[in-house]
Amino acid sequence: MRAELRALIDQKDALERQIMEISDALTAQNMGGVSGPLVDPQGFPRADIDVHLTRTLRHQLACLNTDHQRLMAQIEQGMQAHFASLAPARAAEGGAVGTATAARATAPDVLNLAPTTAPMPPIAVAPRQASSALPSFLANGHDALVPFAEIDEVAEGGPAAEAGIRRGDKLLSFGGLTAANHDQLRALARLTQRSEGDTVSLLVLRTEASQEQRVSLVLHPHRWQGQGLLGCHLRPL
Numbered sequence: 001m002r003a004e005l006r007a008l009i010d011q012k013d014a015l016e017r018q019i020m021e022i023s024d025a026l027t028a029q030n031m032g033g034v035s036g037p038l039v040d041p042q043g044f045p046r047a048d049i050d051v052h053l054t055r056t057l058r059h060q061l062a063c064l065n066t067d068h069q070r071l072m073a074q075i076e077q078g079m080q081a082h083f084a085s086l087a088p089a090r091a092a093e094g095g096a097v098g099t100a101t102a103a104r105a106t107a108p109d110v111l112n113l114a115p116t117t118a119p120m121p122p123i124a125v126a127p128r129q130a131s132s133a134l135p136s137f138l139a140n141g142h143d144a145l146v147p148f149a150e151i152d153e154v155a156e157g158g159p160a161a162e163a164g165i166r167r168g169d170k171l172l173s174f175g176g177l178t179a180a181n182h183d184q185l186r187a188l189a190r191l192t193q194r195s196e197g198d199t200v201s202l203l204v205l206r207t208e209a210s211q212e213q214r215v216s217l218v219l220h221p222h223r224w225q226g227q228g229l230l231g232c233h234l235r236p237l
Contacts, residue, residue: 020176034194145172148179149234158231163219175200
């Protein structure tokens with residue numbers, strides 16, 4: 001199970017690198033961008049861009065985004081199955097602890113054995129519609145990532161809320177952008193504009209019950225009733 005999940009994570013990372021490379025190529029000076037018209041007002045192919053290459057790259061990008069969505073669904077299902085497989089063992093361990101505690105409780109008082117029950121760590125499975133928390137053994141290269149922005153506001157009904165982003169989440173990566181290359185969030189703004197109507201993969205650091213976990217999300221930047229394409233506010237760290 002772990003090996004299969006590792007392989008899926010590797011595929012996802014490779015796809016995200018390809019998506020970033022193609023997105024960058026489409027924004028070159030002689031290209032038509034991720035979206036936008038390829039013909040002039042008269043209906044002729046634009047002379048200022050390479051129309052054929054733009055169409056080819058856009059098609060490749062659409063295919064990669066479809067593959068990425070499929071992989072994210074497989075990773076989510078695999079992680080849920082993995083956590084479910086751990087439940088019986090943890091339940092058995094908890095039962096063993098309880099039995100030992102009961103035995104000690106019936107021992108003579110002279111032994112002075114106070115019942116001690118070690119709390120079992122919770123098995124946290126992220127909601128299906130929101131995100132998938134990456135366990136430590138699946139970090140797979142993400143250990144070096146550091147937060148570079150915090151989401152301090154999430155608008156209800158916006159793209160960020162739809163993706164499962166929460167107030168207080170800290171960005172570790174945004175479609176291939178990290179603390180090393182986000183250019184004071186300007187690169188993030190450019191990527192968001194290029195990704196309108198497509199998907200962007202995120203990795204956030206989330207704190208729940210005083211415990212930090214890394215959560216993988218898929219964001220779909222698009223127009224909505226509020227301002228912008230994300231529906232959230234980022235505070236640089």
